[in-house]
Amino acid sequence: MSSRIVIFLSLVSGLLFITNTHAQAGFIEDYQGYLKTNDAYRTAHSTYITTRNQYLQYGTLNSQNEALDAVKKFLIARDEVVLSFISLLRLKNNDPLFAALLNDDENFLKNHKEKVPVVATLNDAVSVSQVVENQHILFQVTSRKIVATLLIAKVENLHLKYHQLEAKTTSLIHTLKNQGKDVTTLERWILDAKNKELLSEQKLLEAQNKTTALRSSSLDNLTQEYNAIQFTIFEANQYLREALAFTTELSENIKYGNY
C-alpha cells in the first residue's frame, strides 16, 4: 500500500515538474517573439517619423503616399507589440477575471489591426490610431494589475510556507516545554517573529487594496501608483525576511543551547 502511495506521489511530482518546465520554456519562447515584434515596431516607428517629417517639409504627393504607407505599417507593428505582450501576460496570469480582460483586449486589437490596411488617407490613419490611443491606458491598467497580483501571490506563497514553519516552531517549543526545559527566550523570539509576520501581512493587504483601486487617470499617475504598490510588496517581503531572521535565532538557540 505504502509503495503505491510513493509511486503515486513520485508521478504527481514528476508531472508537476514537467508542466512547470514546459510553462517556463513556453514563456522564454514567447518572450523572444515579443522582443522580435518590439524590434520590428522600432524600425516601423523610425520609418514613420522620417516619412512624416519629409511630408511635413515638402508636402508632395509622393511624400504623402510614403508617409501613409509608413504610418499603416507602424500602426500594425504597434498592435502586434501589444498583442505579443498580452500573450506574455496570459502565460503568467492565473486570475480568470484578468484572463477575460486580456481576451477582450486581444480581440479589440485584432479587429483594429484588420482595419488598418484599408486606411486611405493620413486623416483616416490618425482617426484609426486614436481608437487604440484611447484604450492604451486601460491596457496599461490591466497589465499592471496582473503584474502586481503576480508579485503579491509570490509573497503570499512565501507567507503560507512561513505559517507552516511557524506551526512546526510552536510544536518544537511545546515539546521542549513538556520536557521541563526553560523556553522563555525561545518564546520571546517567536513573539518577535510573529510581530514581523503581522506587519508583513498588513503590507500585503495594503498592496492588494492599492492594486484593486488602481485607476486610469493618466499614465504618470498610473506609474506612480504602481511604483507605490511595488514598494509595499517589497516591504511585505522585507518584514517576512526579518521574521525568518528571528526564527533563525530561535533555531540557533535550540541547536546550541541547553536543550
Add this chain to the structure above:
Amino acid sequence: MATTNPLVEVAKEIKEKVNQDMTNVPIKMTPVLKISLFVLGILILLILVATLFRRSSPLTQLPSISPAVSPVGSVNLPPRQVSEFGKTVDFMNFEDDLNQLKQENLLVNLTEAELTFPLLDMKVSFEK
C-alpha cells in the same frame, strides 16, 4: 683752536697706509684664475640646485613613522556543542525547511522586468 684726539690721528694714519698698500698689490686676472672662478661659481650653483631638489623630491622625503602592528594570532574558538534536541529528526527537518524558505525569500523576483509594458508612441499626428 680745535683740539684733535690723538687716537683719531693714529687711525687716520693707519687707514692711509692700508690704502697705499692695497693699491700697490698687483691683481692680475690670469686665465687660470678666471677658469677657477668660473668652476667655483658653477659648483656653488649646482649645490644650491641640488639642495632645492632634495627638499622637494618625494623620493628623498623621510618615511613617516607608522605604528608597529603587533600580529594577532588566530583565535581558535572551541567548537559549539550541538544540543541533544538539536540532533533530533524533527529539529533537523525544521532547520532544513527554515533554510529553504530563507533562500526562497532571498531569491524571489519582485520586479518581473520582462512584464514591463512596452514604450509606445501613442500620438500619431500629421500636423506641424
